[in-house]
Amino acid sequence: MAIVSIKQVTKIYPMGKTQVQALNGVDLSIEKGEFLAIAGPSGSGKSTLLNLLGCLDVPTEGTVVIDGQDLAKLSEHARATLRRQKLGFIFQGFNLIPVLTAFENIEMPLRLKGENNPQRVWEALEAVGLKEHAQHRPAELSGGQQQRVAIARALVTDPLIVLADEPTANLDSKTGEAIIELMKKISLEKGTTFIFSTHDAKVMSKATRMVSLTDGRIEESIVH
Ligand SMILES: Nc1ncnc2c1ncn2[C@@H]1O[C@H](COP(=O)(O)OP(=O)(O)OP(=O)(O)O)[C@@H](O)[C@H]1O
Ligand SMILES: [Mg+2]
Secondary structure (H helix, E strand, O other): OOOEEEEEEEEEEEEOOEEEEEEEEEEEEEOOOOEEEEEOOOOOOHHHHHHHHOOOOOOOEEEEEEOOEEHHHOOHHHHHHHHHHHEEEEOOOOOOOOOOOHHHHHHHHHHHOOOOOHHHHHHHHHHOOOHHHOOOOHHHOOHHHHHHHHHHHHHOOOOOEEEEEOOOOOOOHHHHHHHHHHHHHHHHHHOOEEEEEOOOHHHHOOOOEEEEEEOOEEEEEEEO
């Protein structure tokens, strides 16, 4: 069974007297363990699609099913629980809390789940090669290191799916490639499903499948 199933999804944003059709009848089925890239020009709907998958927004029409749960049939509370329990997020701008150390940033999603498990935090730090930097604050880390902290934070709860909206966009191409390699290694080792958007052809080439969006529609799907 697919871990994510998107059927005939449409997203229309009202804009004053007009509307913007960000997604226009998207069908997509994603299997467990896929390392899936979403490509497409600016404005094609990549972030909109990731936001729907992340339970950050709801479609205008169509269904989104994650791990057997139809998001539209869940209460707001149940959707928030699904987010916390099953999803991990990596952002373009890292989104770390500046006053917290790397360790404390990574620990945050566990705390939100009411768990106290420093062992898990150390394992996550080790997985991204930053054990020595546990006590550094974000400003005391390079861009690539900050994004590695963000990856560890996304993985610390052992999510089923990690969603990443242009995770390499704020990094130079070499660091960006290393970040994608690290995500792929973790995906292979743990079977975690990754869904990420990108503009970078080198990043796309690392995906097990690439889906490309044009004007809110899936244009093509390439399996590597
Ligand atoms: N909150 C919003 N309100 C109105 N229109 C929006 C909103 N968010 C996105 N849009 C519009 O929806 C379309 C898709 O936007 P989206 O952000 O999903 O594109 P994208 O593929 O992520 O682009 P980029 O590569 O620039 O990040 C665009 O036309 C955009 O202007
Ligand atoms: Mg975007």
